[in-house]
Amino acid sequence: MISLALLALFVVVTFALWREGLWSSAIMFLNVLAAATFATAWFEWAVALLQPRLKSYDYLLDLICIWGLFALILLTLREVSDRVSRTKVKFRKPVEMFGCPVVAAATAWIVVCFTATTLHTAAVPRDFIQATPEARMFFGLAPDRRWLQWVRGSTLHGPFAVPTRAFDTGVVAPGTNADFIIRYANRRKQLEAEPELRVNR
Numbered sequence: 001m002i003s004l005a006l007l008a009l010f011v012v013v014t015f016a017l018w019r020e021g022l023w024s025s026a027i028m029f030l031n032v033l034a035a036a037t038f039a040t041a042w043f044e045w046a047v048a049l050l051q052p053r054l055k056s057y058d059y060l061l062d063l064i065c066i067w068g069l070f071a072l073i074l075l076t077l078r079e080v081s082d083r084v085s086r087t088k089v090k091f092r093k094p095v096e097m098f099g100c101p102v103v104a105a106a107t108a109w110i111v112v113c114f115t116a117t118t119l120h121t122a123a124v125p126r127d128f129i130q131a132t133p134e135a136r137m138f139f140g141l142a143p144d145r146r147w148l149q150w151v152r153g154s155t156l157h158g159p160f161a162v163p164t165r166a167f168d169t170g171v172v173a174p175g176t177n178a179d180f181i182i183r184y185a186n187r188r189k190q191l192e193a194e195p196e197l198r199v200n201r
Helices: 002-018 022-050 055-084 093-119 143-157 180-193
Strands: none
């Protein structure tokens, strides 16, 4: 079910951007990439700020924060890019015909990767997302794992990297350096034991 929903998302985003043309698709690609990367890297920091004030909404904050940051950053970047790039660049027809679907599909893939990652933070039963933490989503392509690798690498070695506060560098077993999927699988399992979604503290 989740794989089909992600496939539908991929098709819809690709088609929507394809109609916008190569120049608009390219700008949106950069905006989505930056917004999704920063939202993933920063959302746990936002949750830590809100958690003391909203303790009873513990299981909802992660999903709200990551999508809230994504929307805020994307809207800001879109507004800035629209103001800076007022003139739409026109490409030769062969370049437009070949490049536009490629860039649109690349942007759609980022959206799928980001969405798949955020599903782990959702307040749903443990097995709703994956039967086991080791399972691979989206017909075995594992977009969530690809995205986690990208953000982890970006925060460790990218131009805005902060290695001392890199994303998802916890150790769950010898030889591993990431525990995001396992942590959130355990978190969803804890939620299943709760009598209701809100936690009274």
